[in-house]
Each structure stands twice: as structure tokens, then as C-alpha cells.
Amino acid sequence: MSGWIAIAGLGPGDEALTTPEVEAALAQATDVVGYIPYVARVMPRPGLTLHSSDNRVEVDRAIHALEMAAAGRKVVVVSSGDPGIFAMAAAVFEALETDPDKWRDLDIRVLPGITAMLAASARAGAPLGHDFCVINLSDNLKPWALIERRLRLAAEADFAIAIYNPRSKARPEGFTNALALLRDICQDDRPVLFARAVTTPQECLRITPLSDARSDMADMRTLVIIGSSKTRLIERPGGSILYTPRWAS
Amino acid sequence: MSGWIAIAGLGPGDEALTTPEVEAALAQATDVVGYIPYVARVMPRPGLTLHSSDNRVEVDRAIHALEMAAAGRKVVVVSSGDPGIFAMAAAVFEALETDPDKWRDLDIRVLPGITAMLAASARAGAPLGHDFCVINLSDNLKPWALIERRLRLAAEADFAIAIYNPRSKARPEGFTNALALLRDICQDDRPVLFARAVTTPQECLRITPLSDARSDMADMRTLVIIGSSKTRLIERPGGSILYTPRWAS
Numbered sequence: 004m005s006g007w008i009a010i011a012g013l014g015p016g017d018e019a020l021t022t023p024e025v026e027a028a029l030a031q032a033t034d035v036v037g038y039i040p041y042v043a044r045v046m047p048r049p050g051l052t053l054h055s056s057d058n059r060v061e062v063d064r065a066i067h068a069l070e071m072a073a074a075g076r077k078v079v080v081v082s083s084g085d086p087g088i089f090a091m092a093a094a095v096f097e098a099l100e101t102d103p104d105k106w107r108d109l110d111i112r113v114l115p116g117i118t119a120m121l122a123a124s125a126r127a128g129a130p131l132g133h134d135f136c137v138i139n140l141s142d143n144l145k146p147w148a149l150i151e152r153r154l155r156l157a158a159e160a161d162f163a164i165a166i167y168n169p170r171s172k173a174r175p176e177g178f179t180n181a182l183a184l185l186r187d188i189c190q191d192d193r194p195v196l197f198a199r200a201v202t203t204p205q206e207c208l209r210i211t212p213l214s215d216a217r218s219d220m221a222d223m224r225t226l227v228i229i230g231s232s233k234t235r236l237i238e239r240p241g242g243s244i245l246y247t248p249r250w251a252s
Numbered sequence: 253m254s255g256w257i258a259i260a261g262l263g264p265g266d267e268a269l270t271t272p273e274v275e276a277a278l279a280q281a282t283d284v285v286g287y288i289p290y291v292a293r294v295m296p297r298p299g300l301t302l303h304s305s306d307n308r309v310e311v312d313r314a315i316h317a318l319e320m321a322a323a324g325r326k327v328v329v330v331s332s333g334d335p336g337i338f339a340m341a342a343a344v345f346e347a348l349e350t351d352p353d354k355w356r357d358l359d360i361r362v363l364p365g366i367t368a369m370l371a372a373s374a375r376a377g378a379p380l381g382h383d384f385c386v387i388n389l390s391d392n393l394k395p396w397a398l399i400e401r402r403l404r405l406a407a408e409a410d411f412a413i414a415i416y417n418p419r420s421k422a423r424p425e426g427f428t429n430a431l432a433l434l435r436d437i438c439q440d441d442r443p444v445l446f447a448r449a450v451t452t453p454q455e456c457l458r459i460t461p462l463s464d465a466r467s468d469m470a471d472m473r474t475l476v477i478i479g480s481s482k483t484r485l486i487e488r489p490g491g492s493i494l495y496t497p498r499w500a501s
Binding site: 014019020021085086090092093097099111112115122124126128129132133135137145149157159160161162240251 | 263343359374380493
């Protein structure tokens with residue numbers, strides 16, 4: 004059996020941020036599987052079949068990919084960013100657990116990518132230069148009360164906080180509530196970075212104090228970073244630099 | 253003035269994980285600055301000067317890089333992994349703040365890289381597939397009491413925890429204390445990943461229950477990931493898969 008499955012991260016958008024390892028896997032693949040806009044980033048070529056599917060069908064998509072690989076296909080499952088950060092790798096392993104014996108000997112690899120928070124952080128400066136945490140604000144797969152509890156403990160620990168999926172049409176009020184909760188714990192001038200579609204032509208960065216942050220500053224393509232108490236802004240003519248020093252007291 | 257400074261991440265070790273963006277910056281550079289083992293990863297060529305320095309002189313190194321760039325040189329400051337995660341980007345901005353007017357118009361960019369936790373996570377499966385936090389265990393630049401407080405709050409929040417710099421010769425007892433603290437809060441079977449020198453010829457992965465984890469399982473080249481209460485192990489002939497599902501209750 005020569006089939007395999009590689010769960011690969013395409014990076015945040017710019018091709019110059021896709022690793023050679025991922026490019027090599029795509030060059031060998033017979034099939035690419037993923038969410039519509041991510042599969043659209045893969046260059047079509049003879050011998051490569053592209054399988055796009057919609058959001059929220061991650062486990063079905065993963066089972067499809069596992070079955071093709073078991074049948075001898077060379078399958079790349081693509082995610083934006085890194086496949087291990089709120090993306091397809093966990094979904095493929097959830098699928099694997101529905102019938103572990105069936106795919107027991109299958110060659111499965113995960114190929115890392117530049118996740119959105121690294122790209123956003125680099126563009127803004129280095130807001131994640133000290134201890135931080137990473138929270139998916141979607142409550143599709145976990146209760147909202149757990150998200151609030153984690154935000155509260157993260158703010159108490161004085162972590163910088165990277166927020167994935169801050170807002171979607173289905174849950175406009177979650178991020179509003181999250182900002183209100185953080186305003187109760189953190190000082191008003193805590194800087195908040197809204198980094199939209201980083202490294203794409205639609206890139207837009209905005210830094211605002213927590214007191215002025217509003218949920219409509221984010222959409223589905225925005226990564227948000229809430230600074231820690233030590234995060235600083237250096238004002239410069241070419242654009243401010245947001246960074247968190249390496250030290251803390 | 254045509255000088256610039258790019259603070260670049262080389263990724264975890266394997267050249268196939270260095271982004272084309274970083275390779276392009278290195279190809280244009282006149283000078284490369286960094287910690288000895290990271291500069292050693294850059295291919296020498298005519299016209300490129302390599303400036304290696306030892307650990308713990310990050311701000312001096314950063315000032316040297318800023319001064320060369322201000323004098324018209326094209327300078328790449330290299331870090332392993334990602335420059336924004338416990339690496340040189342924050343140090344360069346700390347240096348910039350020692351005299352912001354002097355370097356006011358300097359062209360400064362940060363070029364992201366695959367940080368150790370993404371590479372380690374990919375090799376093991378997807379242990380960071382749900383909410384997590386990231387803590388540097390070195391107490392060179394922050395009090396140990398703050399590290400303990402963050403570990404405790406992170407465990408209470410049921411984050412998976414990625415630990416950078418778990419252990420060095422200068423502070424052998426810190427990681428021992430951290431493991432003891434986590435054992436007080438978390439159940440005994442919580443999986444712990446020790447990922448050493450990932451993607452290099454010295455790569456070594458080990459997964460052990462928290463009850464069996466010992467500090468001498470880590471050294472300066474090890475990234476540690478403590479699973480959350482939901483992190484699971486799938487036993488397979490080719491090597492176990494460690495992952496955290498996307499859902500939580």
C-alpha cells in the first residue's frame with residue numbers, strides 16, 4: 004500500500020510563507036482535500052484532483068481523506084496557517100478514532116505552517132514576545148462559559164491573549180461579551196491588535212486601546228491579540244510597533 | 253539610506269521548514285547577526301559577513317544590528333523557530349527603545365518562522381488543537397513566583413501548556429518544581445510530550461504520563477507540552493499519536 008495522508012498548513016496567505024516541505028507534499032499528491040478557500044490556493048495540475056468542501060464538515064472531510072489514502076491515493080489535507088492550531092489535524096485524528104483499526108497502518112504526517120498569530124505578530128512587531136495564551140472564541144464545539152472562564156484566568160495570569168475566530172455572523176455577541184469581561188479585569192489602555200487577512204492583498208492592521216475596542220473591528224478573517232500589562236507601543240513615522248518585552252516583574 | 257534590518261525565524265532545524273521569505277532576505281543580506289548555533293545554520297557566501305555572539309547578550313547584539321542597518325547595511329538577525337516567540341524580535345525592540353529617535357526612520361521587518369511548539373506538535377499529532385498557553389520557564393528575566401502563578405492559572409483553565417526553555421544547567425530545580433505543581437492540580441495520567449531537537453538528526457520524542465515525568469527528560473533543546481484534560485493518545489504500530497480534540501465540555 005503506497006497511499007499516505009499529509010495534513011499540511013499553507014501559511015497565512017502569501018506563498019512566500021508556505022514551507023518547502025508543504026510545497027513538496029503538494030507536488031507529490033494525487034488529491035487535495037479542504038475547505039473551499041484553502042483548496043483554491045493550490046495550483047491545479049494534471050494528475051491532481053481537488054476536493055473542496057464547505058465549513059463545519061471537518062470530520063466528514065477527514066474520513067474522505069483517510070479512505071482515499073487507505074485506497075492508495077496520496078492525499079494532502081490543507082488548512083490555512085498551521086494544521087495543528089484550530090484546524091484540520093485534530094479533525095483527522097477525531098475521524099481516525101471512529102475506526103482506529105481500519106487505518107491502523109496508514110502513513111499519516113502533519114506538516115506545520117505559519118499560523119495566523121505568528122504572521123500577525125510579525126507584522127505588528129512582537130506582541131507575543133513573552134508568555135501568552137491562545138483561545139478559539141468559537142462556541143460551536145465548547146460552552147461559552149468555558150471560554151469566559153479561560154479569558155478571565157488568562158487575564159489574571161497577565162498573559163497576552165491571541166484570539167482566533169473572534170466573530171462570525173452566527174454569534175455576533177460573543178466577542179462583545181469577551182471585550183466587556185476583559186475591560187473588567189485589565190486597565191483601559193491595554194493595547195488590542197486587530198490583524199485582518201495578514202499577508203494577503205486585503206491585509207489591514209489596527210491597534211486600539213482596550214477601552215476603544217469594539218467587536219465590529221473584527222470579522223471571520225481577523226486575528227486579535229490583547230496585550231499583557233507589559234505590552235508596549237513604539238510610535239514611529241512608518242507605523243507603530245507593538246511588542247511585549249522579554250522581562251516581567 | 254538603503255539599509256534595513258529583518259528579524260527572521262529559521263524554523264526548528266530542517267531547511268525544508270525555512271520559509272522562502274526568509275531565504276530571500278538571507279540572499280539579499282550583507283550581514284547576519286545572531287546566537288552562534290543559529291548563525292552556523294546560514295550558508296556562507298562572498299559579500300555576506302556572519303556575526304555570531306553568545307547567549308544572554310541579546311540587547312547588545314540587537315544594538316549592533318540596528319547600528320549596522322542605520323549605516324546602510326542589509327542586516328538579518330536570525331533566531332531559531334519564530335523570532336517573535338521568546339527570541340530576538342522583542343530584544344531588538346527593547347534595544348530600539350534605548351534611543352528611538354536615532355533609529356526612527358529605519359526599515360525594520362519581522363519575518364515569521366515555524367516555532368518549536370508547532371514543529372513538536374506536528375511530529376506528535378496535534379496536542380495544541382484546542383485552547384492552549386505558552387510559557388517560557390526561564391527565570392532569567394522574570395521572578396519564579398510569576399512562572400508558578402501562570403502555571404497554576406493555566407492548569408485551572410485546563411489549557412494545554414507548551415513550555416519553552418524547560419531546563420538549563422543554571423537552574424536545574426525550576427522544572428522539577430513546575431512538574432510537582434502541575435501534579436497537584438492535574439490528574440496523574442495527563443500526557444506530557446518531551447520533544448527534543450525536532451526536525452534535526454538529534455530528534456527524539458517521548459510521551460509519558462505526568463506521574464512519570466521527570467525534569468531530566470528535558471534539556472535546553474527540548475520543548476515540552478503538557479496536555480489538557482481532553483488530550484488523548486491513539487496507540488499505533490508506527491508510533492502513538494497525541495492530540496487534543498477540537499471540542500470541550
